[in-house]
Structure formats: C-alpha cells, structure tokens
Amino acid sequence: MEILKYTHSGLRWVVLALLIGAIINAITGKSRTYEKKDKMLNLFAMVFLHIQLLLGLVLYFTSENVVFKAGWMKVEKFRFYGMEHILMMVIAIVLVTIGRKKAENHTEPAKKFKTITLWYTIALLIIIAAIPWPFREALGGKWF
Numbered sequence: 013m014e015i016l017k018y019t020h021s022g023l024r025w026v027v028l029a030l031l032i033g034a035i036i037n038a039i040t041g042k043s044r045t046y047e048k049k050d051k052m053l054n055l056f057a058m059v060f061l062h063i064q065l066l067l068g069l070v071l072y073f074t075s076e077n078v079v080f081k082a083g084w085m086k087v088e089k090f091r092f093y094g095m096e097h098i099l100m101m102v103i104a105i106v107l108v109t110i111g112r113k114k115a116e117n118h119t120e121p122a123k124k125f126k127t128i129t130l131w132y133t134i135a136l137l138i139i140i141a142a143i144p145w146p147f148r149e150a151l152g153g154k155w156f
C-alpha cells in the first residue's frame with residue numbers, strides 16, 4: 013500500500029492547486045461569461061477530490077495509523093487518522109460537490125462564480141486544516 017500512500021500524499025498538491033485555481037478564477041471571473049473552461053476547472057477540482065476520497069478509503073482500511081484498539085482516541089496520531097482527517101475531508105468534499113452542483117444550476121454567470129467562490133473557499137480552509145503537515149510532528153506526515 014506504499015504506492016497508494018505516496019499517491020495520496022502527492023495528490024494533495026494537485027488538489028490544493030486546482031482548488032486555489034478554481035477560487036481565483038471564480039473571484040476574477042465575476043463580470044464575464046461562464047465558459048467551458050470555467051466549468052472544466054471547477055469539475056477537475058471536484059474530480060481530484062473524489063480520487064483522494066477513494067484512495068483515502070483504501071488507506072483507511074490498510075493504514076497502520078488507523079487502529080481502533082482501546083484508548084486509540086487518546087493517541088493524537090490515531091485520533092487524527094482514525095477520525096479527524098476522514099471526517100473533515102469528507103465534509104470538505106461534500107461541500108465542493110454541493111457547491112459545484114448549485115453553481116451549475118444557476119443561469120447567471122455572476123451567481124455561478126459567486127457560488128463557487130463561497131463553497132470552494134470554505135472547503136479549501138477545512139482541507140488545509142485537515143492535512144497532516146510535517147510541522148504537526150505527532151502525525152508523522154511528509155511534504156510529498
């Protein structure tokens with residue numbers, strides 16, 4: 013499962029880049045028309061999040077950092093991977109999925125851009141908070 017772990021870890025940068033790209037595009041796009049490329053950017057951000065979800069689910073059942081033996085909640089690392097990481101990431105992925113659907117359902121371009129800005133930004137903040145960054149030493153995460 014090492015390969016899955018490295019893929020999941022590296023893809024965080026793709027996810028972050030796509031989300032930030034979609035948000036900047038939505039903020040700066042306010043007063044123009046909503047084109048295919050806007051739709052594609054928002055879609056790709058969501059698709060890569062869903063890929064992370066699938067990889068994460070496999071890791072969840074194979075990782076040595078997810079253990080449910082007595083007292084696991086008292087161990088920061090186990091609590092993080094067993095509960096905090098999955099819970100926050102799933103919430104963020106749901107927000108992006110709902111937000112994108114809402115944006116696609118609007119007819120006015122300005123409303124589409126505004127909806128993406130709002131929902132994607134909230135999701136991005138949650139994701140940044142739920143990544144096991146290396147400076148959170150107890151979690152044993154890496155930069156890539």
Ligand code: HEM
Binds near residue numbers: 101
């Ligand atoms: C936006 C979505 C997600 C991002 C950006 C993300 C990012 C990461 C990162 C950076 C790591 C650390 C890898 C390392 O440094 O070695 C990690 C580990 C992990 N993630 Fe996620 N993750 C996401 C969603 C999920 C979801 C939804 C689940 C569960 C369903 C999940 C389960 C795991 C598990 C179990 C590990 C620990 C792997 C191990 O060390 O054995 N992740 N994730």
